[in-house]
Amino acid sequence: MAKITAISGFPEYLPAEQKVFSQMMDTIRHHYELYGFSQIETPAVERIDTLSAKGGNEKEIYALRRLAAQEGEKDEKDLALHFDLTVPLARYVAQHYGQLSYPFKRYQMQPVWRGERPQAGRYRQFYQCDIDVIGNESLPVYYDAEIIALIYKTIKALNIGDFVIRLNNRKALQGMLSAFDIPEDKIAQAIKVIDDIEKVPAETTAERLTNLGSSQAEELLTWFNLDTDNFGRLKAYKDLDGNDMLEEGVSELTTVYEALLALDVPESAFKIDPAIARGLDYYTGTVYETNLVEHKDLGSISSGGRYQDLIGKFSNKNCPGVGGSIGLTRLFPELVKRGIISIDVPVGADVFVTAMDDSQMPHYIKIAEKLRNAGIKTEVLMEKKKFDKQMKLADKKGCKLALIMGEDEINSQQVTIKNLTDGQQQSTTEADLISTVKSLLK
Template sequence: MAKTKLTAISGFPEFLPPEQILFAKVLDIIREGYELYGFSPIETPAVERKEVLTSKGGNEKEIYALSRLAAGEGENPNTELALHFDLTVPLARYVAMHKNKLTFPFRRYQIQKVWRGERSQAGRSREFYQCDIDVIGRGSLSLLTDAEIPSIIYQIFRRMKIGPFVIRINNRKILQGYFQSLGIQADQIDGITRIIDKLEKMGTEKVVSELTNKTALEKATAQQMIDFLGNELKTDDMLTQLNSMSQINEQFSQGVKELASVVEGIRNFRVPEASFKIDLSVARGLDYYTGTVYETVLVEHPGIGSICSGGRYDDLASFFTNEKLPGVGLSIGVTRLVSQLIEDGLLKKGAATVAQVLVASMDENRTSDYLRMGTELRNAGIPTEVYLEKARIGNQLKYADKKGFKIAIIAGENEFSENTVQIKDLITGEPIVCPLTDMVQQVKKSLSAQESKL
């Protein structure tokens, strides 16, 4: 029988063990960071009804619909279901359905895969993990929540040790008010905002061209808009300038007041000035954002682009309930993030095993002793693998080196006759012989010594 030819599926990444272990560690940092601020986990189905996903800004061309490969007579293989493209729309549906059972403000985090049928390219996958936090209010939600979100992200990225980063903040009301002051009609604003959202990727010239060609803006108006968005001022200077323009219209003025309040809150959450800034070009292309918006970039690696983003949405759940359920949140596209950080050398791959210790098997008649050693080490909280195959000790040590174990436990006829064990440091190559009864303590000591040298 002919064998199926195996090829990688474009846009659906998979990691080898060293990358996957690193990925899991990053997820742990994110999860712990979210829980440190009191967020509770939830999980929603991978699929939603199509009308839910397209209710507020979903691009139908990027949504994978669910169908069966075959159907019975008279059945339709197509279904009313599709894979979710983000976790925010499913959250709105979830809160609307369970609002009478939830406690508000509802603080949740969600770490799941999402799927988008977009063109696969560098930094863009069709299947990837998102790590979301959101706070949903019932009737109202304090602007202090908008300030808390950046403080959480600051703590997480600082712990990841990926170098200096800046959380860029803006308010959609400022953009909408400014666009209206230029004579732009309300029904054009969302389309223009989506184009503006491409500014960093496409550059000024291409964005101006797209604005003039797709929205019928005069080139001078488009350039005036870009000049306003490109203002580079320190935070307080930017607020002063925006306040001086507040007479433009009520929406602009409201956006400036909200932005100033969020900035004050971020400072009260003790986020350093160097780690956040006002950036008027941050637009966020999705239609459901109504106020504060965020993007985060690495200072020394701007080419990676935004490593997390989000904002406030006051009426996302309006398609599912008449009750006002305002929210604010942020998402880390962690699959893309980890891949880019590895590629740029900001995260280092490590071992191909999560175990620290390998117990070698020297004598098949002593298998029960090797298994007991493994159990003793695990009971002490030390991840341990026992080598179970028949192989020479040299080959076992090659295996240990290739996978990245830190310690090898070696016990043969001589060691057992003396009731000792050899503990081999696989980083320095140095062996230590100690009584079998001291094995666990000596392994801990050796691992601690290795850690102190990192």
């Protein structure tokens, strides 16, 4: 017999966990649609040269091969599983460029695969829940605020505790580093240093920045810990000795700040934070990360930002974009483990029709069908078991009501309804069944 064990890195849930996971996916989807984003799905597979067009990801790519491929067969050799949803989006926009309306607001919620070496906490298959707005030639910075506001509303609706969206602008950061004497050709390295600022001691960061040419590394560092609010931090940015890059970045950041307030995002939910850099190449303006206040060790649960050029590798069109992503697969088991969400949820129907008498099965089925026609989730146990066992099963499935129809009830067109939450029983007629059940389920 084939041995059955879990495959490391490929999560799988029992029905109750799956239900909560799917409900969270539905909440995300609902909010994405509320803001006018429309869904796309791309195949799990892209060409390898598409996936590696931006370079650097070879290690993570799972290529396909037909198990029964003939020697020298070529047709599948160039296919591999996507490792994110951004490269597929770029390919999609390039391929269907003329058939899309701009700004193109799309959401995409699919698994992605990364060929990582198996180790604890590393997923080799995980869902990404992405939103992006893609412009044609231009895209106002207001869309950056919309993405962040939407991420705020969505995570808020997930009801997983307080969180803070940490917000910055890459141009402002670069301009600030220039203002503190980091030479042009060291900016990229300095951003890497800032990216690590929370992982290393302050002295190490200061030393690194000094080595990169800053004569004011200490002052620069205190700047990352200003004891003030968003307005104060924005003002500090504005008050810095100017350069064009800085001014452009600060102006964008100001627009985003004001738009977030117009979009009802409370000041307590976001923080302008110059230490947010988001890696090196991709982002060109707004960048953000999101942390749960009480669970910072989980790292960022949603991040994203503005990029100048989505499809440059695939097309000569100029399509700037801004996007965000919620990484639900990594987050979900931690939320369960820490008791932030409960997986003690019903997995069965609301109403459980018991099997009191095998010969009455057509009657039970008919009653169940009546309830379903009224939109009530109903299941029928279609094999008589001991009553206790039936109640246990209904309880395990989380059904709310059990219908009991023995010979007497059937002859008098009555139904006994047992409330599985409090154990109370009541009788009703078949004619009143639907309205009684509906009121009990309210």
